[in-house]
Amino acid sequence: MTRERIVVLGADAAGMSAAHQALRMAKQVGREIEVIALEKTVHTSYSACGIPYWVSGEVESSDELIARSPERHREMGVDLITGALATGIDRDAGVAHYSHDGVDKSVGYDQLVIATGASPIVPDWALRPNGQLVGGVAPAKTLVDGQQWIDLLVAAAGAESPRRVVVAGGGYIGVEMAEAARARGLEVTLLTRSAVMSSLDVDMSSRVEKQLAEAGVQVVGGAQVVGLEVDHRGWVTSVETVDGDVHRCDLLVLATGVLPATEFAVGAGLETGQWGGLRAQPDGSVASGIWAAGDCCEVRHRLTGDWTFSPLGTHANKQGRIVGTNLITPGSRSFGGVLGTAITRYVHGDTHLEISRTGLSTREAQAAGLRVSSMVTEGRTASGYMTEAAPVAVKVFADPDTRALAGAQIVGGRAAAKRIDTVAAALWSGASIDDLAEADLAYAPPFATVWEIVQLAARRLADSL
Ligand SMILES: Cc1cc2nc3c(=O)[nH]c(=O)nc-3n(C[C@H](O)[C@H](O)[C@H](O)COP(=O)(O)OP(=O)(O)OC[C@H]3O[C@@H](n4cnc5c(N)ncnc54)[C@H](O)[C@@H]3O)c2cc1C
Known part of the structure; x- marks a missing residue:
């Protein structure tokens, strides 16, 4: 039997x-599969x-970021070929083409x-005429990029x-790389086309900007980069923005976003969306016998039903686990969409700034044609008499007609941001603003105020509707 x-x-x-889940499931149901x-x-x-945190020096070695090496994958039953670039798919023949060591x-x-x-x-402005990156300019996407940044920042x-x-x-x-550069002792200018952390409402992102500025990061909003100046070695010396401002620098981090790596899939006639991502069904399938998962995909927003990246x-x-399951037992799992939940931090010296969000911002709700009311509540992460107590601002959003919870944003000190998960879990289950205001959440002085800040924010918004 093949x-x-x-x-x-x-x-x-x-x-x-997907690979390991398929192997696990196949073993469970007694099916013979080969995974290449x-x-x-x-x-x-590895953990991109x-x-x-590796670039900043907080994590000592890239080894600590690697969850499973190629050897470990092979030991666990995956026939893994590294240095193999997929170049095309022949769907009729059921064949994937790739290039390995220069051989097709x-x-x-x-x-x-x-x-x-x-x-x-x-962007084009980051490239030399020969298509290579200008010296001192790099993204922060892969382990190779990370090592390059360590070398550049330590040398600088x-x-x-x-x-x-x-x-x-x-x-x-961008915020995390700013932290890394400051940790390495360099001065940092953060240039951003709109506002810093623009996925937050402006009244929340301005809190981030203010605290970054107080921490010594020069934040310049509305600064769209249009060009670079380079020295005789081809090394960046300054950055020019659309309004003619010039920012001198020795190094430039490209944190200008990512797009799905789907070029070869497009050639195979697979449908892609607005961002160039594959649009998988909830079970992960994109065509007969073809599945997709992860950053190469667009996903459905759970609240609006719209595609997003x-x-x-x-x-x-x-998504990988769902695909791995469905490869063996089709239709048994499905991806429930995304809420736009995200979290980050900026920590340096005396500054401990945490930022998180979930659900819809005001702008996103408007774009989806939904009405939301919102309110910002300020408080503390622990009872005021505890040393742990740090300031925190929570903005919650709800539909004023249905009272459905619509989202939240948090900007605050230590232990502030992960509170977003309370809201995300409530949103995931379709809770109302009143459910969040009344839920049984944990309290003891070192961890929260007696009206936990997220709950207090929900209660105040609920009272106002
Ligand atoms: C600096 C940084 C910080 C991040 N922080 C967070 C965070 O805090 N929280 C969070 O949730 N996410 C974070 N992310 C995002 C997260 O790392 C990605 O969402 C995740 O890695 C996506 O996994 P993936 O398998 O879909 O894609 P990837 O991790 O990009 O893996 C795709 C793999 O495919 C390979 N590949 C690409 N094209 C081909 C081809 N043609 N042929 C063969 N192989 C190919 C690539 O080399 C790569 O190994 C961060 C990302 C970065 C860069």
């Missing part, structure tokens, strides 16, 4: 979750999320999982002068 062959493209969070994974780099299953090869599949993730957006910190990093992009990776490890792992 074994059914599953080919997985991309061997990180989504791909390897093609990975273009030499790295597998940990890269900023192909592999037949019974089922194919696309898990190629996302690629950093590299050792230099006599100047020692300035510009971070282009004010999303969570939400490239996060938390989704990639879940």
Whole structure:
């Protein structure tokens, strides 16, 4: 009997979750399968999320970020080929084409999982005429990027002068890389096209901006980068924005976002959406015998039902596991969509700033044609007489007509941001603002105020509706 062959493209969070879950499920139901994974780099299953903390020096070695090495995947039954770049899919023949050591090869599949993730957006102004990145300019996407940043930041910190990093992009990776550069002792300017952490409402993102500025990060909003100046070595010396401002720098972090890495899939006639992501069904299928998971996909927003692009490890792992299950027992699991839940921090010196969000912002609700009311409540993360107590601001959102909870945003000190999970869990279950205001949440002085801040915020908004 020939074994059914599953080919997985991309061997990180989504791909390897799918591969191992398929192997586990096949064992459970007594089915013989073969799993082949093609990975273009030499790295597998690592925490990209940990890269900023490795770059900052908080995590000592990249080894600590690697959950499973290629050898470990092979020991666990995946036939993993590294240095294998998937280049195309012949759907009629059931064949994936790839390039390995410069040689074109192909592999037949019974089922194919696309898990190629996302690629950093590299604007034209960041490139030399030969298509290579300008010296001192790099994204922070892979372990190779991380090592490059460590080398650059350590060298810059050792230099006599100047020692300035510009971070282009004010999303969570921009904020985390700003923290890393400050931890390495460099001066940081954060340039952002709109506001820093623009997925928050302006009254919340302005709190982030203010605290970053107080912590010594120069934040410049409304600063769209249009060009670079380079020296005779081809090394960046300054960044120019659309309004003509010039920011001198020695290094430039590209934190300008990512887009789905789906070029080869488009060539195979698979449908992609507004961001170029595959639009999988809830079970993860994109076509007969073809599945997709992770950052290469667009996903449904659970509240609006609209497609969105939400490239996060938390989704990639879940989607990979769902695909792995459905590969063996079709239709048994489905992905429930995303709420836009996200969390980050900026910690340096005396500054401990935490930021999180879930659900709809005012702008997102308006774009979806939904009405939301909102209110900001300020408080503390613990009873005021405890040393743990840190300031926190919580903004909650609800539909004023149905009283359905719609989202929350949190900006505060230590232990503030993870409170967002209370709201996310309530949102996931379709709770009302009153449910959140009345739920039985934990209280003791070191952990919360007697009216837990999230609950207090919900109660105040509920009273106002
Ligand atoms: C600096 C940073 C910080 C982050 N922090 C967080 C966080 O705090 N929380 C969070 O939830 N998420 C975070 N993320 C996002 C998270 O890392 C990604 O969402 C997650 O890695 C996506 O997993 P994936 O398997 O879909 O894609 P990827 O991790 O991108 O993996 C795709 C794999 O496919 C390979 N590949 C691509 N094209 C091909 C091809 N043609 N042929 C063969 N192989 C190919 C790639 O080399 C890669 O190994 C962060 C990301 C970065 C970069």
